[in-house]
Amino acid sequence: MRGLKGLLIRKIVITAIFWCVPLLLFPSQWFVALGMPAPEPLLIARLLGAAYLALLVGYWAGLQALRRGESPLSVIDMGITSNGAAALLMLYFGASGSWAQWGIGAQVFMWLSALGAGSIAASLLRFRLRHRAEPKPSRSD
Numbered sequence: 001m002r003g004l005k006g007l008l009i010r011k012i013v014i015t016a017i018f019w020c021v022p023l024l025l026f027p028s029q030w031f032v033a034l035g036m037p038a039p040e041p042l043l044i045a046r047l048l049g050a051a052y053l054a055l056l057v058g059y060w061a062g063l064q065a066l067r068r069g070e071s072p073l074s075v076i077d078m079g080i081t082s083n084g085a086a087a088l089l090m091l092y093f094g095a096s097g098s099w100a101q102w103g104i105g106a107q108v109f110m111w112l113s114a115l116g117a118g119s120i121a122a123s124l125l126r127f128r129l130r131h132r133a134e135p136k137p138s139r140s141d
Helices: 004-025 028-033 042-067 073-095 104-130
Strands: none
Touching (some): 004 073
8 A cells, every 4th residue: 555645645735725725714805816716605615615624534534544554445436536526527627618717827726636636536546456455255154
């Protein structure tokens, strides 16, 4: 499980700094100052921030499982799903021009986020394929 610990730590830090905290705490005006439209209604951004917080709890649980020598495969599956879906959505909306009118910094942020999420999903998928859960022997009664 080499490398997975570092990947989970990076994922926790990046998600917390660039997604969770801003969506939970930033006032609408800060999004505009960063070149993005203000989230409307703000409640949707707050709910998304809460969902990212839940993902952080899951990644933290995966780190703890690794430290105990347990398998974090369910956390890996969560990460593949979350990052893979996010990457596909961002790539689709970016390619369709959804943020073409945003400031250049916001556009770069979104494209880097799409590439980062795709890279994390691919790394987790490679790990998952290499470390398939071993079937447990069935008990005979």
